[in-house]
Amino acid sequence: MTLPEAVTAVFLGLLEGATEFIPVSSTGHLLLAGHFLGFESSGKTFEVVIQLGAVLAIVIAYFAKLVWVFGSAPRDPAARRFIGAVLLAFLPAAVLGAALHDVIKTVLFETPRLIAIMLILGGIVLLLVDRLPLRPRYDEADRLPFGTALGIGLCQCLALVPGVSRSGSTIVGALLLGVSKRAAAEFSFFLSLPTMGGAVAFDLYKNRDVLSFDDVGLIAIGFAAAFLSGLLVVRGLLGFVSRRGYGVFGWWRIVVGTVALILLSLRF
Template identity: 65%
Template sequence: MSDWLAALILGLVEGLTEFIPVSSTGHMLLLGHFLGFESTGKTFEIVIQLGALLAIISVYFRKLWTLATRWPFDAEARRFLIGLGLAFMPAAVIGFFAYDFIKTVLFETPLVICVALIVGGVILLLLDRMPKRPRWIDADAYPLRLYFLIGLFQCLAMIPGVSRSGATIAGGLLLGTDKRSAAEFSFFLALPTMGAAVAYDLFKNRDVLDFSDLGLIAVGFVAAFVTALAVVRFLLEFVSRRGFAPFAWWRIAVGLIGIAGLAMTGGL
């Protein structure tokens, strides 16, 4: 397979999976493993995440602009930003101190990814079928304690295959939110979390970054942006009607296929 086609496929997969609870990192690492695609210093894999991040900014630009301009004199805007900071803080601390272990051990073990995909899928199925009466249906008005607790759940996504959005959504559901607001808050939490992760990745890999394949990076970036834009626009309505079961079954299927592939290629 040519590098151009691999770049297109990886960009599409990044955009399709970044904001749904199936683990974009797990999909990207497994695909890269089986396609034999790996850029120097993971430059390609790092930069195309910015395409998905740009999709969130595009869809929620008006709200983000309101938060940015009104927080000095709007108590509700300040409260939401504080809550977002509280949710981001646990992952920032753990990610900083455990970075080397995460990147050199967990990210290099495809079997861990496959198992995490399957286990996370089973958990999502159980949560989706659990009878619940949500206490909070507005992501802007969660208690500050709830923001922080959701942030603790997000830390589970340090294990590739768990899914950042899946961990935050599952945490929200367990803590009493409804499906729609849990998914929407996972979008907003992606902004500081992904932004900081990409910036730190670029910094840590600054000595080995290689932007010589700018064409491949551009293809992946645009593909990730376009597909992530479509996902963000339809996801909230989809989960309100269908729940998370389709994503859970997808996770389980990908995990099982991944294990089968590793067994056939001697990767277990």
């Protein structure tokens, strides 16, 4: 591992944590940044595994809530219902992601132009949904009906295409299903735990034969950077979207996608 590689790993880790929980597609940002920086990891494992840093940020930020949920589940129906809703929302992407893993990693992850287009299209959708006169019916992330949770989970399947955004697809789906802006973001946080944890575990298993010691060092650096930036974003995001909504992220996506398309057209 060289110093430039380590610096790149820090940058990509910070980028991952900063974009994982906002609806702009952390994977899309990582893949585009890696493409323009000339950074490649075995089987794209670095880009997937450093997401665990962001997962740890959620665990730390919501540690008390998680302890309460799992600690009270044996005696509290509401806690069991919340766990069931998150697992139900996780199921569709888990099944489809496992079935399409090879296509996603070998085709979609290697198509930066597609990623840029998805960023732009997703930004337009986010702007339109943010301006709809939606009337929320559900204000608490831990009290969503199973049908609503499943609908959010089906929307999450769209994020198997890099550039769509896992948080973006789940938040937009939740908003359209009557969830408030704050609760939509919070449910997306909790849904990220089984989704990202499962994706990392499956990816490590699939790429177990191509990992090297150098990969482990870079992943550790990226993991730490993703944790730090992810923790900052998680602690500030709910208040921000409650006041400002999601429009700014739609413009962010459009700008990044457009710049990426321009650079790609110049054969950067």
